[in-house]
Amino acid sequence: MSHKQFIRRERGTQLLPAKITVLVLTVLLLAMSFIAGSILTLSPAVATPQSDIGYGPGVGWNGRSGSPGAGAFIMDGQLVYCVEIGIITRKTPPIFKPQNTIPAYSKAYISAGEVAGDELKQMSFIISKYGQTNDNVQTAAVALAVWKIRDRNGGNSGHNHELKKVLRVVGEQVNSRADSMLAEASSWVRAASQRNAAISIETPYRGTIAIPQGITELNIHNGRFSDDDSTTKKWQNGAPAGTVLSWVGIPPHDRIWDRYYRVWFNGKQIVHDEQILFGNGGGRQSTIKLRIPKDREKHFEASYSDADTLWAPEVTSAVASKFIKIGDNFSDTVTFSPAKATAALSDTWRWRINDSGEKEWMPVTATGTLYGPFLSDPALNPSREAPRGAPVVARTKITTDPRRDHSTAQTYQVSVPQTVQEQGFYTWKWDIDTADQDPAIIGTKDCTASGGAPGCRAFPEKYFYTDGFGAREETQVGKMPVKFKTELSAAELTVGTEFTDTVKISAKDNWLRDSNGDRIPLTLTGTAYLYSGVELPQSATVPDSAVAIGTVKVTTDPAKNEQDLVSPAIRLPLNTDPKYSFVTMRWCVVDADQSTPGIWDETCDDFGVPTESAKIVRPIVVSKALKNASVFDSITDTAIVTGSVPENTSIVFELYKKPDLNDIEQSNHVIKQNDAATEQSDQSIKQEDQDVKQRHRGIQQVLRQSFFSGSPVCTPANKIATTAPKPVTSGVAQEAEYVSDALKTTGKGVYWWIEKLIATHPDDGTVTLHEGKCGIENETTEVTDATVVTKTRPEVHIGEKTFDTATVSGVLPSTSSGVKTELTFAAYKALDTNAPVCETSNMVFALDKPVLVESIGAYESEKVSFSEPGVYYWVETLTYVKPDGERIVAHRGKCGLPDETVKVTPSPILEVTGAVEKIASELGLLGFVVAGSLAAAGIGAIGYGIYRRNKPQQ
Numbered sequence: 017m018s019h020k021q022f023i024r025r026e027r028g029t030q031l032l033p034a035k036i037t038v039l040v041l042t043v044l045l046l047a048m049s050f051i052a053g054s055i056l057t058l059s060p061a062v063a064t065p066q067s068d069i070g071y072g073p074g075v076g077w078n079g080r081s082g083s084p085g086a087g088a089f090i091m092d093g094q095l096v097y098c099v100e101i102g103i104i105t106r107k108t109p110p111i112f113k114p115q116n117t118i119p120a121y122s123k124a125y126i127s128a129g130e131v132a133g134d135e136l137k138q139m140s141f142i143i144s145k146y147g148q149t150n151d152n153v154q155t156a157a158v159a160l161a162v163w164k165i166r167d168r169n170g171g172n173s174g175h176n177h178e179l180k181k182v183l184r185v186v187g188e189q190v191n192s193r194a195d196s197m198l199a200e201a202s203s204w205v206r207a208a209s210q211r212n213a214a215i216s217i218e219t220p221y222r223g224t225i226a227i228p229q230g231i232t233e234l235n236i237h238n239g240r241f242s243d244d245d246s247t248t249k250k251w252q253n254g255a256p257a258g259t260v261l262s263w264v265g266i267p268p269h270d271r272i273w274d275r276y277y278r279v280w281f282n283g284k285q286i287v288h289d290e291q292i293l294f295g296n297g298g299g300r301q302s303t304i305k306l307r308i309p310k311d312r313e314k315h316f317e318a319s320y321s322d323a324d325t326l327w328a329p330e331v332t333s334a335v336a337s338k339f340i341k342i343g344d345n346f347s348d349t350v351t352f353s354p355a356k357a358t359a360a361l362s363d364t365w366r367w368r369i370n371d372s373g374e375k376e377w378m379p380v381t382a383t384g385t386l387y388g389p390f391l392s393d394p395a396l397n398p399s400r401e402a403p404r405g406a407p408v409v410a411r412t413k414i415t416t417d418p419r420r421d422h423s424t425a426q427t428y429q430v431s432v433p434q435t436v437q438e439q440g441f442y443t444w445k446w447d448i449d450t451a452d453q454d455p456a457i458i459g460t461k462d463c464t465a466s467g468g469a470p471g472c473r474a475f476p477e478k479y480f481y482t483d484g485f486g487a488r489e490e491t492q493v494g495k496m497p498v499k500f501k502t503e504l505s506a507a508e509l510t511v512g513t514e515f516t517d518t519v520k521i522s523a524k525d526n527w528l529r530d531s532n533g534d535r536i537p538l539t540l541t542g543t544a545y546l547y548s549g550v551e552l553p554q555s556a557t558v559p560d561s562a563v564a565i566g567t568v569k570v571t572t573d574p575a576k577n578e579q580d581l582v583s584p585a586i587r588l589p590l591n592t593d594p595k596y597s598f599v600t601m602r603w604c605v606v607d608a609d610q611s612t613p614g615i616w617d618e619t620c621d622d623f624g625v626p627t628e629s630a631k632i633v634r635p636i637v638v639s640k641a642l643k644n645a646s647v648f649d650s651i652t653d654t655a656i657v658t659g660s661v662p663e664n665t666s667i668v669f670e671l672y673k674k675p676d677l678n679d680i681e682q683s684n685h686v687i688k689q690n691d692a693a694t695e696q697s698d699q700s701i702k703q704e705d706q707d708v709k710q711r712h713r714g715i716q717q718v719l720r721q722s723f724f725s726g727s728p729v730c731t732p733a734n735k736i737a738t739t740a741p742k743p744v745t746s747g748v749a750q751e752a753e754y755v756s757d758a759l760k761t762t763g764k765g766v767y768w769w770i771e772k773l774i775a776t777h778p779d780d781g782t783v784t785l786h787e788g789k790c791g792i793e794n795e796t797t798e799v800t801d802a803t804v805v806t807k808t809r810p811e812v813h814i815g816e817k818t819f820d821t822a823t824v825s826g827v828l829p830s831t832s833s834g835v836k837t838e839l840t841f842a843a844y845k846a847l848d849t850n851a852p853v854c855e856t857s858n859m860v861f862a863l864d865k866p867v868l869v870e871s872i873g874a875y876e877s878e879k880v881s882f883s884e885p886g887v888y889y890w891v892e893t894l895t896y897v898k899p900d901g902e903r904i905v906a907h908r909g910k911c912g913l914p915d916e917t918v919k920v921t922p923s924p925i926l927e928v929t930g931a932v933e934k935i936a937s938e939l940g941l942l943g944f945v946v947a948g949s950l951a952a953a954g955i956g957a958i959g960y961g962i963y964r965r966n967k968p969q970q
Contacts, residue, residue, distance in 0.1 A: 069109055073155035076185040084178070085185045086159040087152070089303065095148055095155065096295065096305040101163050101178045102126045103301040110295030114307055118294055120170060121302070126178060129170020138201035139165050140292045144306045145253075146197060156186050157193035161201075162304070164194060204229055204288070207257045212319065213281060220325040220362045221265045223279070230254035230286035231316060239265045239279045254286040265323050267368035272459050273378045275472035277368075280320035287314050322466035325474055327362045328355040329380045330481050331446045334489035336429075339614035341495050342436045346386055346409065348444045348490070352416050353425035355481075365422035366474050377422040378474065379457060381415045383447050384430060387485065389440025389494060392529045394486035402445060402485040409442060410434045413452070436494040439526060444490040448481040495617040496528055498538065498605050502621070502628040509599055509630045511592045511785065512662030512775055514585040517542055517601045517628055519570055523578035528615060534574040536612050542603045543567045544586045545623065546596040546632075554624040558602065562623070565589060565599070569609065590662065590775050590783035592632065600629035635659045635749065637667075637786045641769045641797045648829040648896065650758030651797050653769040657749045665775040665785065666741035669756035672730040672790065674766035675720075728791020730770055736762060741774065761799045769795040801906045802826040802837065802869075808890045811919040812882065818918060820877040820890040822909075824869050834899035837906070838866035839892055841877035844911065846887035852912025854891050866895070882920040890916040 071077060072095050074087015088095040091109040098105070100121050118131040118139075131139065139162055147158050160182065167179050183191055207229035217223040222242075227234060234249045241249060242262035249261065267277040295303045333350045340346070357363035366378040386409040387394070387402055410432040420426050436442075450458070453475070463472035483490065499522040505515045519540055527535045545562040553559070565588070570581035588599060604620035607613050621628075641653040653669045718733040739757040761767060773786035788795055803826040812818045820841050829835035843861035844854040863878045882888060894907035909916060 073150055073152045075152055075156035075190055084181050086156040086182050088155050094305055096303040097159050097162050098301050099304050100302050105301040106297050112293040112295040114291040115294040116291055125174035127172045128166045128175050131169050134205045135165055135169055137205045137290050141201040141204050141288050142197050144288055153190055156190045160194040161197045203257050215321045217321055217323055220323045221364055224260050224262050226260045227255055229257040232284045232286055234283040236263055237280050238268055239263045269368055269370045272471055273366055273457055273474050274470050275326055275474045276322045276466040278320050278322050282317040285316040325362055325366050327366055328476055329448055330355050331382045331448055332483050333444050333446050335492045339493045339495050340436050344436050345431055346434055347431040350430050351425050351427045376418040379415050379418050381452050384412050385445045386410045388442030389438055393441050394443045395488040395491045396531050398486035400484050439494045439496040442492045443486050445485045446483050450475050450479045497617045498619055504628045504630050506630055508633045509588050510633050510660035510662055511588050512590040514587045516585050517583045519581040521579050536615050537572050537574055538616055539569055539571045539609045540603050541569050541606050541609050542583055542601050544601055547598045548595045552598040552624045552629055554622050556622055558623045590777050590780040597632055600624050633660050635661045637773050639771045640794045644827045645799050646827045646829045647764055647799055648833040648835045650760050652758050653756040655754045655771045657752045660748050661744050661746050662775050663746040665744040667744050667754050668741045668772050669739040670770045671736040671759050672734050672768045673736050675734055730790035764800050767797045802828050804894050804907045806892050806909050807915045808918050813921050813923050814885055815881050817879045817881050819879045821874055822892045823874045825872055836897040837869040838895045839869055839875050840866050842891050844889045854889055854911035885920050885922050888918050
């Protein structure tokens with residue numbers, strides 16, 4: 017309220033003196049307002065106590081404005097507020113007394129009703145919380161809120177009119193602030209009627225607490241607040257209405273793990289005075305101010321709650337290995353977890369805080385029983401309990417570790433000293449029984465409600481849990497060991513042939529059964545390997561050098577126990593490298609091949625077991641060609657095959673000619689002819705000619721290299737022919753002979769044969785099993801003419817019978833060629849020439865009747881006698897007579913050869929008689945000399961004649 021309002025209210029009854037008085041008071045109030053404002057501005061504390069009334073903070077509240085405003089007065093250093101709008105303020109402070117009611121008032125046209133109850137409490141709340149401040153807006157809002165409370169409690173139109181004038185002065189900011197204070201005060205008063213906190217338990221270890229407004233401190237016992245893990249919460253101005261806090265319960269440590277534990281709260285709470293200090297204006301403005309209590313906070317204690325931790329543990333197991341071998345230890349993997357939550361059960365493993373402040377988890381004991389062996393899988397017929405009489409292998413117990421965090425499922429490894437003694441199915445069964453638990457831990461009383469007494473069991477009454485008999489995850493199989501023997505179908509194998517292996521399975525006393533009661537089948541996998549070496553070693557592993565050529569499988573018949581299994585056939589490839597000398601089988605039990613994996617003990621027999629191994633044998637070929645032949649004969653080669661021969665085998669022969677100078681010259685001639693033809697050809701023909709020339713140059717290079725090096729060479733360049741394949745009988749051959757087709761040669765020379773043993777198969781194609789070597793001696797055929805050596809008597813007398821002898825050697829044309837061989841002879845008288853001459857003109861004998869040469873040997877000419885003394889030459893002629901009559905001279909002797917020269921001398925003229933002897937004796941020595949001289953003269957004459965005949969012509 018403004019000071020001017022007070023002036024207007026009294027203008028009708030007081031004239032000038034009143035104006036002067038008001039003016040003086042105004043000046044005094046302004047001065048006091050200035051001083052008070054300065055003090056309030058310097059410090060947030062309330063103004064220094066004064067003995068008079070002065071203006072405090074506010075909006076439009078200095079008495080100088082023509083419009084009303086709102087604010088507070090300063091009385092005795094404390095802000096006080098008007099409760100009667102439109103009434104003049106007292107000059108001195110009134111006496112304030114605590115009251116539960118602000119009386120109604122009526123002045124001129126303004127009136128308002130009594131304020132009491134919740135309205136008075138709201139007014140007290142606003143003044144106590146916001147009334148003492150040096151903020152103009154806040155102070156104006158407090159004053160406005162007080163007047164609004166008066167207005168809604170019986171305020172008439174005049175009161176409402178005055179309130180609207182204030183609203184126009186203070187503005188929307190003050191009005192909005194006042195409304196906010198009123199709303200808060202209303203909420204506070206409503207909440208003040210609810211003094212107790214509401215505790216809600218969501219789980220045995222979690223819950224919420226809804227606290228009343230004004231709590232300044234809240235403590236939790238046996239728990240912590242969820243948001244910051246603290247045990248104490250504080251609010252400087254009190255917790256706002258609707259505050260709800262989440263908490264986590266922490267069960268305390270005790271000797272017994274009791275079913276119940278208590279969570280409780282205490283703290284402090286703001287208490288606002290339900291009375292107010294009222295200063296009666298005595299016909300002038302009445303004011304109110306805060307009654308400051310000695311203790312604004314009081315102790316707060318909420319109701320406790322006993323959390324129910326009733327729970328039930330469960331146990332499951334899964335064997336670490338489904339399959340175990342004989343001799344292995346039995347083991348299991350056990351997992352503990354709480355049962356699912358129900359209306360009565362918690363799904364949290366019971367825990368608490370120990371004396372060291374660490375979390376520990378309730379220990380639980382489980383009992384495990386291992387049953388077996390069984391021939392069939394117990395998982396096929398699972399049950400809650402084991403069948404009566406089920407064999408027991410082992411029993412054991414396990415207790416959970418209190419130090420392990422069981423907020424999640426925890427797994428423990430369990431092993432027993434017992435080992436697998438025989439094949440079969442084994443299964444674990446695990447139980448949790450209240451009777452197996454330690455009473456000192458679990459408690460002894462089955463409580464249904466919290467009675468405060470300890471010892472309530474945390475398990476349900478007579479609790480028992482089992483994971484059952486025959487659970488699939490808890491069943492183990494003692495693998496069946498495998499015993500078998502094998503025998504290969506043959507001790508020796510040739511390439512291209514098939515073989516099998518027989519696997520002999522021994523009988524078993526306890527063959528495991530499937531769901532139909534049949535024996536579980538066993539599949540064995542066999543692999544055939546090639547091995548090179550003189551001997552085949554036996555070893556547990558496959559050598560790195562061994563090469564696999566095939567894999568087969570055999571499977572037992574479920575209806576049989578002991579049995580022999582014959583493998584599918586494996587074929588030794590035709591193209592098996594000759595370096596491999598053995599083939600052997602190795603059999604394995606492979607888990608991945610089984611219809612029921614894991615049942616059989618994986619194993620393999622040795623590599624190189626003698627009974628499942630065979631030596632690789634190949635056909636042996638020895639060949640022998642015709643050593644010599646004439647140019648008129650076809651030639652052949654003979655191959656002798658010994659050993660095992662695969663099916664679809666044949667032999668071919670190839671004939672090559674040893675290069676000689678004639679071949680080289682012929683090749684050179686072809687190249688020259690090609691060069692000449694190329695010059696006159698078009699482009700396409702030139703390319704063909706170039707190809708021909710290139711080929712012949714390659715041939716010539718090969719021929720030259722072979723000729724000059726002397727090394728045999730068998731290439732397409734000097735190949736003569738290839739025979740058609742001749743079938744070779746399969747099976748075991750004993751020196752079977754195969755003769756090649758007869759081949760014509762190209763003329764005299766040396767020819768080389770190469771035999772090839774070839775086999776075919778759809779999978780391998782055509783494979784050469786054997787190939788002869790080029791140029792070996794027994795595969796060489798020499799094609800040549802027959803040779804003739806002649807000799808006659810060196811000296812005969814005139815008229816004496818003589819002849820020429822021709823010795824024929826070498827090769828004669830065969831009878832099958834139809835070519836006859838004949839010898840003819842001729843004799844020529846030596847002429848007085850430089851060189852021997854054998855021509856028709858000096859021929860003395862022409863023995864034209866041929867001598868038939870049917871074999872190698874010596875042949876004599878017809879006998880002749882010479883009629884004149886002199887020197888004569890024999891000349892023989894060897895002739896081939898072809899079936900068509902053509903005659904080919906194969907050999908004609910050289911004229912004048914020493915062995916073909918005969919000296920013809922006259923027959924003796926004088927014979928020594930008795931008369932000569934008488935003359936000689938009579939003449940004595942003189943006669944002997946004369947006779948010798950005559951003889952010497954005769955010899956000289958003969959020698960001169962020979963000299964003249966053989967003297968070369970000049």
